[in-house]
Amino acid sequence: MSSVPNVRSNYQYVLCINEEKISVRATEEWGALAALSTLAQLTVGFGNHLPDCTITDEPKHPWRGLLVDVTRHFISLPTLFQCCDLMHHFKMNVLHLHLSDDQGFRFGSEVYPELVSVDNYSLDELQQLIAYAADLGIRVVPELDVPGHTSSWLVKHPEWGFGDVREDELTEFGSHRGCLDPSNPKTMEAVVTLFEEIAKTFPDEYIHVGGDEVDPFYWENSSRVQSWAVARELSNSRDIQAQFTIAVCERLSELNKKAIVWDEALHECLPTSVTVQAWRGLRARNISLATGYPTIISAPYYLDLHYPAALHYLYSPEMSSTDWQDADATVRNDPLLAHVEDGVRWHQDFGEFPILRKKEPGQILGGEACMWSELVTDELLLTRVWTRTPAIAERFWSELGREEADSMYDRLSVSLHRLPDLGLPDVMNIHQVHPCTALKPLFEMLEPVKWYGRVLSMERVRARAEGRDESAYVRPYNQQTPLNRVVDRIPAESLSAVLLARRIKKGEDLSPWIIGWKNQQVVFDDCVKQYPELAELRPASEALAKLADVALGQATYEPSLTGPFGEHLLPIATAFANDL
Numbered sequence: 001m002s003s004v005p006n007v008r009s010n011y012q013y014v015l016c017i018n019e020e021k022i023s024v025r026a027t028e029e030w031g032a033l034a035a036l037s038t039l040a041q042l043t044v045g046f047g048n049h050l051p052d053c054t055i056t057d058e059p060k061h062p063w064r065g066l067l068v069d070v071t072r073h074f075i076s077l078p079t080l081f082q083c084c085d086l087m088h089h090f091k092m093n094v095l096h097l098h099l100s101d102d103q104g105f106r107f108g109s110e111v112y113p114e115l116v117s118v119d120n121y122s123l124d125e126l127q128q129l130i131a132y133a134a135d136l137g138i139r140v141v142p143e144l145d146v147p148g149h150t151s152s153w154l155v156k157h158p159e160w161g162f163g164d165v166r167e168d169e170l171t172e173f174g175s176h177r178g179c180l181d182p183s184n185p186k187t188m189e190a191v192v193t194l195f196e197e198i199a200k201t202f203p204d205e206y207i208h209v210g211g212d213e214v215d216p217f218y219w220e221n222s223s224r225v226q227s228w229a230v231a232r233e234l235s236n237s238r239d240i241q242a243q244f245t246i247a248v249c250e251r252l253s254e255l256n257k258k259a260i261v262w263d264e265a266l267h268e269c270l271p272t273s274v275t276v277q278a279w280r281g282l283r284a285r286n287i288s289l290a291t292g293y294p295t296i297i298s299a300p301y302y303l304d305l306h307y308p309a310a311l312h313y314l315y316s317p318e319m320s321s322t323d324w325q326d327a328d329a330t331v332r333n334d335p336l337l338a339h340v341e342d343g344v345r346w347h348q349d350f351g352e353f354p355i356l357r358k359k360e361p362g363q364i365l366g367g368e369a370c371m372w373s374e375l376v377t378d379e380l381l382l383t384r385v386w387t388r389t390p391a392i393a394e395r396f397w398s399e400l401g402r403e404e405a406d407s408m409y410d411r412l413s414v415s416l417h418r419l420p421d422l423g424l425p426d427v428m429n430i431h432q433v434h435p436c437t438a439l440k441p442l443f444e445m446l447e448p449v450k451w452y453g454r455v456l457s458m459e460r461v462r463a464r465a466e467g468r469d470e471s472a473y474v475r476p477y478n479q480q481t482p483l484n485r486v487v488d489r490i491p492a493e494s495l496s497a498v499l500l501a502r503r504i505k506k507g508e509d510l511s512p513w514i515i516g517w518k519n520q521q522v523v524f525d526d527c528v529k530q531y532p533e534l535a536e537l538r539p540a541s542e543a544l545a546k547l548a549d550v551a552l553g554q555a556t557y558e559p560s561l562t563g564p565f566g567e568h569l570l571p572i573a574t575a576f577a578n579d580l
Helices: 029-046 077-089 123-134 167-171 185-201 223-231 237-254 281-290 309-313 321-332 335-347 381-386 389-397 402-422 437-443 458-465 495-506 511-522 524-530 532-551 573-579
Strands: 013-017 022-025 053-057 063-069 094-101 139-144 206-208 258-262 275-278 295-297 364-371
Touching (some): 013 029, 022 029, 029 402, 063 077, 077 123, 077 381, 123 139, 139 185, 321 335, 364 381, 381 389, 511 524, 524 532
Parallel strands (some): 063 364, 094 139, 139 206, 275 295
16 A cells, blocks of 8 residues: 555544443545544544544545645645644645745755755655655645746746846735746756656655746747647647646556646646636636536635635535525625625626536546635644634535534534643734733734735725726735734634634624723723834724624714724624614
8 A cells, every 4th residue: 555645545433432442443544644633623522532433534635635836835745744733633635735836946956956945845855745744645736827926936947937026026925927938848858857856856646837827928929939830730828828737637647646737727738637626716627627627625725815614614615506506695795795795796707717628528537725825924823724724625525515504613613612621723823923911802802904915905806896907006915014913813714703703693792702892992092102013903893892882882883893993893783773
């Protein structure tokens, strides 16, 4: 049996617990590892007094993944080890490493060492990660994103492509215009060589070759590329990208590897041996499946949108189109997303897709949650990912209905609070938000603004949703922006607010909370004198104090109490709207 799992690995197990013993039956070691994860989860719920039971279990999907973008901000090896520990605990089995992008090249290539960013993973470190993950039943799938998102390549080798790329520009977020030149044999030789090195380093049979957000500007305006395209009867930029992608995929196939592409790479000539990762909504999934491609679903699971777990939980990879559309409507109409409603609406239906001939339907391999790291550093990753991802992991493993959302939060709360008892990281992190503990009643009610309200700015969000030119609005963040404010350290979803909203709905006593909400405003000025950086929270502090008055019947509820207050929201305010 292989020491490294693969997509066909069997995670089925039978776990038996009685007064005499605990026993596990599994066909493969991966099932035994899954059983140990279940046993640890049971100790969270029952402590030392485990129930007599027999659990027969297996995953719904073979691909239960987490993408970690290590390019925008580098994520250290110890943090990735911790990520693997948590993936195992919640039965996820694919760690997708996004190793290259415009902002960095983290694969420690020994063939092209000049490409490698200062912060990187050596080949030896990657072998350590692969072995560590495999011991937990986790596969590591690498990605080099080509032919777009390659500014970090072109700053070292401008002859490989197009774009006036300067090193100081690599720190800027967003998709850069630069791209590789498929008409240049030297470029293709370098690309193939790098993927050969990737294939040698990573034992998994799957390698992701990217293919998203390729700007065709330079191809369309290059006489060399256009002549090359005409000679090969390529009609447009989509054909040019397909020619590039197919060449890479064919070489990987010769190396007994299977390629994965983002859904922009869909093309009538793309062989159905390639797997498609669908990130642009329902149409991407449906077109990929209808045209015969094995498909990984990521569209509903973008963690960098700062959505609450319940909204991710609405979706399962295999759900019907009607159910998906209903889930989309629920997301659009969620009051917590009202400040970005136009952006959300645009996001659910953006992108152009080719008209492809239907084939034998493809298979849904599973799903993958994605953590893009513009607003995530090494110390922030676990909190950003793992306060919500357990709900998504449950979707990938279990056959539960969407109506299970309330009980999902019960399970989530217990699981997250008990992680330290199991020797796992404390991802809640509320006590580390800021040293000013007097404002904890405020901190634990706050959430970041949703969708791309932070990384784009609210002005840019509106421009994108309205189809206007975004370039007039400067992005507020780049790689050099410190991520050390309260908005960076709070979880994307306030679990305290979620659980309190249920108490409000039941009409339970709010007195302890109201006292805290009042007191935080009383001490706010003194806190700001000691910590001037907290001044930006004044509008949120005042709104929370007013919510206390609303709860006491001394003030009228106003929708504006939800926010946004700069980059913060007060989600608990929506509970009072529902209570009216």
